[in-house]
Amino acid sequence: MSSIALPVSPLIGNTPASPEIRARIHAARKALGNRLLVLGHHYQRDDVIEFADFRGDSLDLSLRAAKAGDVEFVIFCGVHFMAETADVLTPDGVQVILPDMRAGCSMADMADIDQVEDAWEVLTAATSERIIPITYINSTAALKAFCGRHGGAVCTSSNARAVVSWAFEQGSKVLFFPDQHLGRNTCHDIGIALDDMVLYDPHDPHERSGGNQLEVYDRAKVILWRGHCSVHQNFAPSHPDMLRQRYPGIRIIVHPECSFEVVQKADVVGSTRKIVETINASEPGSMWAVGTEHHLVNRLRNENPDKMVTTLAPFACQCSTMFRIAPESLCERMEELVRGEAHNVITVDKETTHWATIALNRMIDMRD
Numbered sequence: 001m002s003s004i005a006l007p008v009s010p011l012i013g014n015t016p017a018s019p020e021i022r023a024r025i026h027a028a029r030k031a032l033g034n035r036l037l038v039l040g041h042h043y044q045r046d047d048v049i050e051f052a053d054f055r056g057d058s059l060d061l062s063l064r065a066a067k068a069g070d071v072e073f074v075i076f077c078g079v080h081f082m083a084e085t086a087d088v089l090t091p092d093g094v095q096v097i098l099p100d101m102r103a104g105c106s107m108a109d110m111a112d113i114d115q116v117e118d119a120w121e122v123l124t125a126a127t128s129e130r131i132i133p134i135t136y137i138n139s140t141a142a143l144k145a146f147c148g149r150h151g152g153a154v155c156t157s158s159n160a161r162a163v164v165s166w167a168f169e170q171g172s173k174v175l176f177f178p179d180q181h182l183g184r185n186t187c188h189d190i191g192i193a194l195d196d197m198v199l200y201d202p203h204d205p206h207e208r209s210g211g212n213q214l215e216v217y218d219r220a221k222v223i224l225w226r227g228h229c230s231v232h233q234n235f236a237p238s239h240p241d242m243l244r245q246r247y248p249g250i251r252i253i254v255h256p257e258c259s260f261e262v263v264q265k266a267d268v269v270g271s272t273r274k275i276v277e278t279i280n281a282s283e284p285g286s287m288w289a290v291g292t293e294h295h296l297v298n299r300l301r302n303e304n305p306d307k308m309v310t311t312l313a314p315f316a317c318q319c320s321t322m323f324r325i326a327p328e329s330l331c332e333r334m335e336e337l338v339r340g341e342a343h344n345v346i347t348v349d350k351e352t353t354h355w356a357t358i359a360l361n362r363m364i365d366m367r368d
């Protein structure tokens, strides 16, 4: 396999941290012992993920945070909404820390609570049928709380199918936010026609109705929020064609945050966890083109030297906000804790925590 010329992603963040930083992190880690849990998302750069006690996707890390009762601090190497979720799920005494406050998520920023409240007013005026709000975990705690208050739930890419199916047992319409692609792909997967889905645009310049006549919402089964992931939207329907032509027999595996057109051309569609498990379990000599964040793709390639693993796009699709977490900022946060100081603590207020927990627990009880 090594003789095949593969599209290569830049190596920034894929080399170990400097010896000095590594030594300082290990010393702080030793001093903090069992008081600290470090969680790392699969999309983290290699020079950060090497220090994680536990690595996983959003669902894995949420569940691990929920069981973090025996620690004082969780340092979350991910993005802001993940640290918020961890704060909601951990007991009151646990402080959750984000190494760099600039690590946000462009998708989560595409739906704020005021916009969602406005949309709810429009939609509930447009129909007498019961609408169940579902938010992807990639959203603020305020949106999770909104779902808790209105009989809805959170979902991740691992359990979106189960959560949306559950929602249709509770009501006859679903409002899915903030990722239109996960919503569309999941609803299509459970048998809902594209014609029964409508896009709600929170930036509709003409009126506060999301870009549609009100009767459109009354007819639709699914109302999709106009949001997307700035990483996964880079994969284009031409990419699978290109890879298949170049490497006959290659299999295409993509994350459901990719567009419907890309997902329709894939051999396997699944969450980050499913991508990892599928490639790790595949036969030696198999070839995979992967439609997800490039740090994970590079890691899968390195950990599966008997297979060909390459990115689906001819360029690097990097989560630039998660990339802001660096070994240096992780080191500083850990050393502050050793000195008895906690910086970048993510705190969700009690009322929001109460309702967000309800929506998160509905999700945790449901799995595909």
Ligand code: SF4
Residues within 6 Å of the ligand: 043, 079, 104, 105, 106, 107, 108, 138, 229, 230, 231, 232, 293, 319, 320, 321, 322
């Ligand atoms: S990969 Fe996309 S959805 Fe995930 S944290 Fe980055 S911007 Fe947000």
